[in-house]
Amino acid sequence: MGDQIYIRLKNKINIPKDEKILLKDIAYLSANENWKNLLEKSFIYQVKKEDKNIVVFDIFTVIEKLKDQHPNLEFQPVGPNQTIAVLSEFTKKPNFLVVSFIWLLLFIGAAMAIMNFHYDVSMQEVQQRLHYMLTGQENKYPFWLQIPYSIGLGLGMILFFNHVFKKRINEEPSPLEVEMHNYQQNLDQYVIMHENEVSKKDDH
Incomplete structure (x- = not known):
């Protein structure tokens, strides 16, 4: 059994369009400092042009991606099971x-x-x-x-x-x-x- 990592998804985040989403953008981690610094930089998703305004991340798909990158770790989910990412563009000042x-x-x-x-x-x-x-x-x-x-x-x-x-x-x-x-x-x-x-x- 590998080291145990506790992962808690954020409820809702705002992400600029055409942005790479890392684990630290959508989740909080509880782990030793070395693993935490490494995992927070894990790539999760590349926002595409065909994505409209919202992307939903499920805890199961996130853990699957992390296990592919770090098969020796054990991930324990806590808290919300989904994160809603709102894709935002540069907003103009109101007229x-x-x-x-x-x-x-x-x-x-x-x-x-x-x-x-x-x-x-x-x-x-x-x-x-x-x-x-x-x-x-x-x-x-x-x-x-x-x-x-x-x-x-x-x-x-x-x-x-x-x-x-x-x-x-x-x-x-x-x-x-x-x-x-x-x-x-x-x-x-x-x-x-x-x-x-x-x-x-x-x-x-």
Whole structure:
């Protein structure tokens, strides 16, 4: 029995296109220092032009490649069984006009949604009635209620999403971040099931 090497695949990595992928790019190793330095430089895959945006590496195929190169070693997998490699190209800076247009579109859409909601629940009438109950006077525009309410609505949205522009208020994730994380996990699971070469062979 040869020396034992523990190998743990990374969940997800970003790799430039036309890049050689080495073991250190997709996995963590636990071994003595000499073997670790040698194995980390082991060639795993050459990204090809026909590869689209994602390549999935399965632990079994990785171990097979390593055994071919180092037959005297014993590899023990731990952790995730697949690594998703996202092939990225040089990204341009976002166009200011496009970003401004999208921001304006979202701003108008959000404003319309809020106004329609307030119209549906008769918010103005509610505030007028509340003003009458507190003061005993009729007032069509109770600004002393409407202005703090509008400010509080904006502050409530900031607290709900836990962000002021790029600055996070505290370490707790916002509901939007949790939903995006769940969506990304489901997407990664789908990719693993449909892009994994081992899974494709099993299906056939």
